[in-house]
Amino acid sequence: xxxxxxxxxxxxxxxxxxxxxxxxxxxxxxYICCFAPPELIAAxxxxxxxxxxxxxxxxxxxxxxxxxxxxxxxxxxxxxxxxGELDYLDGLVISHSCDMVQRLYGIWTYYHPLAYSYMFNVPxxxxxxxxxxxxxxxxxxxxxxxxxxxxxxxxxxxxxxxxNSNLNRKLIRKLYNMRxxxxxxxxxSEIIELLIDGGTLPAEQFRKVLEEKLAExxxxxxxxxxxxxxxxxxxxxxxxxLFKMIEETGGTVITDDxxxxxxxxxxxxxxxxxxxxxLTSHYFENFQCPRTDRGPGVKRFDYLLxxxxxxxxxxxxxxxxxxxxxxxxxxxxxxxxLKKERVPFLLIDDNYSFEPxxxxxxxxxxxxxxx
Numbered sequence: 273x274x275x276x277x278x279x280x281x282x283x284x285x286x287x288x289x290x291x292x293x294x295x296x297x298x299x300x301x302x303y304i305c306c307f308a309p310p311e312l313i314a315a316x317x318x319x320x321x322x323x324x325x326x327x328x329x330x331x332x333x334x335x336x337x338x339x340x341x342x343x344x345x346x347x348x349x350x351x352x353x354x355x356g357e358l359d360y361l362d363g364l365v366i367s368h369s370c371d372m373v374q375r376l377y378g379i380w381t382y383y384h385p386l387a388y389s390y391m392f393n394v395p396x397x398x399x400x401x402x403x404x405x406x407x408x409x410x411x412x413x414x415x416x417x418x419x420x421x422x423x424x425x426x427x428x429x430x431x432x433x434x435x436n437s438n439l440n441r442k443l444i445r446k447l448y449n450m451r452x453x454x455x456x457x458x459x460x461s462e463i464i465e466l467l468i469d470g471g472t473l474p475a476e477q478f479r480k481v482l483e484e485k486l487a488e489x490x491x492x493x494x495x496x497x498x499x500x501x502x503x504x505x506x507x508x509x510x511x512x513x514l515f516k517m518i519e520e521t522g523g524t525v526i527t528d529d530x531x532x533x534x535x536x537x538x539x540x541x542x543x544x545x546x547x548x549x550x551l552t553s554h555y556f557e558n559f560q561c562p563r564t565d566r567g568p569g570v571k572r573f574d575y576l577l578x579x580x581x582x583x584x585x586x587x588x589x590x591x592x593x594x595x596x597x598x599x600x601x602x603x604x605x606x607x608x609x610l611k612k613e614r615v616p617f618l619l620i621d622d623n624y625s626f627e628p629x630x631x632x633x634x635x636x637x638x639x640x641x642x643x
Contacts, residue, residue, distance in 0.1 A: 285472040289321055290360050292474070299362035299421065301388065304349065304376075306536055307367035307559070308392035308413055309551050311433040314475065315425045316417035322471030322532075323358065324510040325349050328625040337379050343372040343595045344624040345508055353380055363388030363420065365413075370563055370598055388420040397565045398557065406556040410548050427547060434541050434550070436475035443482040444537040447489070451526050452583055455494035460504075460525025461515035467532050468510050500643040501526040503580055505606070506591035506620075507599050508532070513626045514591055521637040527583040529576055535560050562598035570609045580615060586643045587616040589636070594623045616643060 293300050301313050302323040310320035325348035333351040340347075352358050364386050366377040374391070381389045393409050395402035414425050423429075447463055450456060466485060470478040500523045504514065510532055515525045528534055539558055542550035556564075566572040580588070588610060592599050603619060610617045618639040620632055 285469065286360060289319060289472060292319060293360070293362075299388070300360060301363035301365055302358065302361040303365040303367075304373060305367040305369040305531070307369060307394045307555055308365045308390070309410070309555055311430065311437050311541070311551070312410070312414060312417060312425065313365070314433040314436070315430040316414075316421045317423040317429075318363070318417070318421055319474060321361065322510075323349060323361075324468065324471070325352065325624065327511045327513065328627060337383065338375065341595065342375075343370075343593060345593050345596075346372045346376045348624055350376055350380065353384055361386060363390075365390045365392060367392040368394045369561065370596075372595070388416075390416050394556070394564075396563065398567075403552055403556060407548050407552045410551055430547050431543065433475070434543065434547065436479070438540040438543075440470070440475055440479050440482060441537050441540050443479065443486060446486060447482070448527060448534070448537075450489065453494070454498045455496070456524065456526070457489045457492045457494060459515070459519050460502075460528070461512040461519060464509070464512045464515050464525075464528070464533065467537070468512070471510075471532065499524040500586045500640050501584055502640075503576075503583065503585045503588045504528040504530060504533075504591060505576065505588055506530060507593040507596045509591060511626070513629075514589070514620065514632075517626075517629070517633050517636055518589065518640070521633055521640050523587075523636070523640040523643070526585060527579055529560065529579065531559075531561060534579070562602040570605050573606055573609055576606075577609075577613060585615065587618070587639065589639070590617060590619040592619060592621050594621065 289300055292298070298317060298319050300319045300321050302321045303310060303313070304323050310322070313320040325345055327348070329348060329351070331344065331347045331351045333354040334347040337350060337354070338347055364380065366373060368374045368391070377389070377391050390413060392413055395405050418425055444467070451460065466481065469481065473481070502518050502523045502525050504525055505528070509530045518525055536559070539554065541554040544550040544553070560575060590603065592603065607617055607619070616639070618635065620635070622632070626632060
């Protein structure tokens with residue numbers, strides 16, 4: 273069910289992006305992590321496309337290139353590339369979000385080179401010098417895109433791209449805010465499906481989808497009774513399966529702390545005098561990814577506790593992909609902090625397949641019944 277559902281979403285948007293590419297002549301540049309801002313890609317006159325995997329799909333095509341005990345998410349995407357499922361991409365941008373993703377860049381571009389490729393370097397510590405480094409890297413990325421597309425990235429074109437993105441952020445936050453009600457009008461899985469969809473669409477088209485969703489949701493009737501309110505925290509989640517399992521076992525995902533969810537959309541990109549300062553603030557300082565060292569102690573989780581209180585969360589479900597070191601290093605501290613704050617926490621350790629589904633569903637059901 274998971275694979276078929278994800279493939280249906282993927283196929284629909286791939287056909288759409290290929291059609292846009294043919295009609296407009298604009299190149300399609302795929303990216304995995306948004307440390308390299310998709311707004312810069314759009315400002316260069318290209319189509320940014322967030323590359324996703326297909327949980328549970330056969331990854332054996334990647335075996336000749338990377339060890340089997342590596343990150344299953346990375347292996348999944350590499351297998352898609354090897355099998356030719358991503359051949360519609362003209363370019364590839366990969367950020368150094370973790371070591372395994374960086375390895376993916378080297379393997380992919382060596383064995384299956386594209387017309388354009390760029391490795392976006394991201395510091396691991398949050399310091400004044402690292403912010404200067406990140407801003408300088410934005411400049412190198414800008415120059416690389418301009419050279420490939422032949423289009424200058426002006427302040428006007430970049431401001432327009434940021435404005436388009438921020439308009440979508442406002443609509444997404446409105447959808448999240450509607451989830452604060454005791455009986456929300458729609459499920460959390462509906463939001464994550466929209467956000468997965470949105471990463472593969474131009475900002476203007478994504479906005480239409482969001483506006484239609486808001487208009488449709490406002491005409492719905494509220495649910496019959498309140499359900500346990502769950503926050504999801506964890507690794508990359510570009511599939512709604514875990515959200516749906518929680519809903520099927522009696523809970524409701526009221527909010528999340530994931531890199532396709534609130535980590536990206538919770539705040540606007542600041543429209544600073546120097547637009548690259550705003551991009552640095554949003555994508556490096558404010559983006560709450562565990563791969564960035566914010567100093568010792570648990571103060572780095574303050575934002576998560578504030579969100580839990582704001583959404584009146586009853587429990588947290590963590591999701592860690594096998595070998596995802598950044599999230600697994602954060603897990604013990606977060607677990608202990610939530611225990612101290614009397615917030616129940618359940619960790620799901622998965623290999624990016626959501627199998628065996630029965631076992632995961634049983635654990636979720638027991639957790640929700642406890643709540």
